[in-house]
Amino acid sequence: MLNKVVCVTLPGMAPFEFGVLCEVFGIDRSEQGGPSFDFHVTAAEPGPVRTKLGFDIIVTEDLASADDADLIAIPAYLAGTDIHPEVLRVVREAEARGAWVLSVCSGAFVLGAAGILDGRRSTTHWMYTDDLAQAYPRTTVDPDVLFVEDRRVVTGAGTAAGIDAALHIVRKELGAAAANNIAKRMVVPPQRDGGQSQFIQSPVVECQSDSFAAVTEWMLKNLEQELTVDQLARQSLMSSRTFARRFRAELGTTPTAWLNRQRLLRAQQLLEETDRGLEEIASDTGFGGAAVMRHHFIKVLQTTPTAYRRTFGSQRVAS
Incomplete structure (x- = not known):
């Protein structure tokens, strides 16, 4: 501790x-x-x-x-x-x-x-x-x-x-x-994606667009959906190629990686604060199934959802 x-x-x-x-x-x-x-x-x-x-x-x-x-x-x-x-x-x-x-x-x-x-x-x-x-x-x-x-x-x-x-x-x-x-x-993000290389190449971000604030907010509200780059690009009124390039330039990561990290953070919160089953949490956060969510937990957090809930959850539930 x-x-x-x-x-x-x-x-x-x-x-x-x-x-x-x-x-x-x-x-x-x-x-x-x-x-x-x-x-x-x-x-x-x-x-x-x-x-x-x-x-x-x-x-x-x-x-x-x-x-x-x-x-x-x-x-x-x-x-x-x-x-x-x-x-x-x-x-x-x-x-x-x-x-x-x-x-x-x-x-x-x-x-x-x-x-x-x-x-x-x-x-x-x-x-x-x-x-x-x-x-x-x-x-x-x-x-x-x-x-x-x-x-x-x-x-x-x-x-x-x-x-x-x-x-x-x-x-x-x-x-x-x-x-x-x-x-x-x-008043800071709880977890930032990307790396410092984005600051090496361009200390002042060349493209500041309100559309990215709008689309990331929309993504957070629709995590449970199967969101594609094409769909996100249409939401931002850009071509898919332009959207992917500018998203990475401004946020330091790909749209898919950013989305998966937000899904992971939301799943962590639900595991800590609720007694929902793993399949329900996976569905609500857009992972689709517990096996996919488990894969992302192991890859990023080096632990399973079950072990994470056991360590940090406010309620002990069977899984």
Whole structure:
């Protein structure tokens, strides 16, 4: 169970990425039905921690609380800055005991220096992926994704992708409802599709069309239907080829992949909050049958619908 979360501050730390970790894990949302974590902000040497923007954050707690943390979180920092050996120890010991370890953006270099990326996939901000691969050749760096999880070690890409990575851990440990609760409070999508490659090629999206907001809303309202690209294109008043190309350019994924992810999220919610049978949920979410839904659960979540309900469902039902 995810309960105790320790954020390790570093000299040269990026304030936004630090703030992401504080926002996701540091706020008590129990009154709104959300999670509450035992959250700690620590430093190898308590006192003023200079951020990369030149102002200090005063940290009063040392690393002692990290020894039994369920999650160690490392924000972005000025890569190349010396890392205190106690920080590396904390990261290594957390990984060794099976705790979650999370880095945001350039924080991946700390995980690399600790040796826990060896033999794992990883990512970081697209500007630093080549440097990470060169510095730590025993990790496989994926430059295109928003985050990577490899055996409870999660590396997030640049800046806002830290939100995606943090919510992923919440979702894995506490379920979709908990992640959705946090996302709603933060006014962000609970789960984004696509990857950071779309931002590399085109930092400013060339095509901003209200038709995509309209069609995605329509898709969400009609998940139970068998929606084809041709049908969606007609809904958007485009040719099928133009629709598919522009959809991918703006949303970073194909219409089919986006639709399947929304169906999966809806199925997760129904498994958590209702006692409906698997066939009924599969039908209501557009998977057609329980076998197809099971395939998507295993492929994306590495679990079955039955096991997911057993772990996160509010009602235990036979399946």
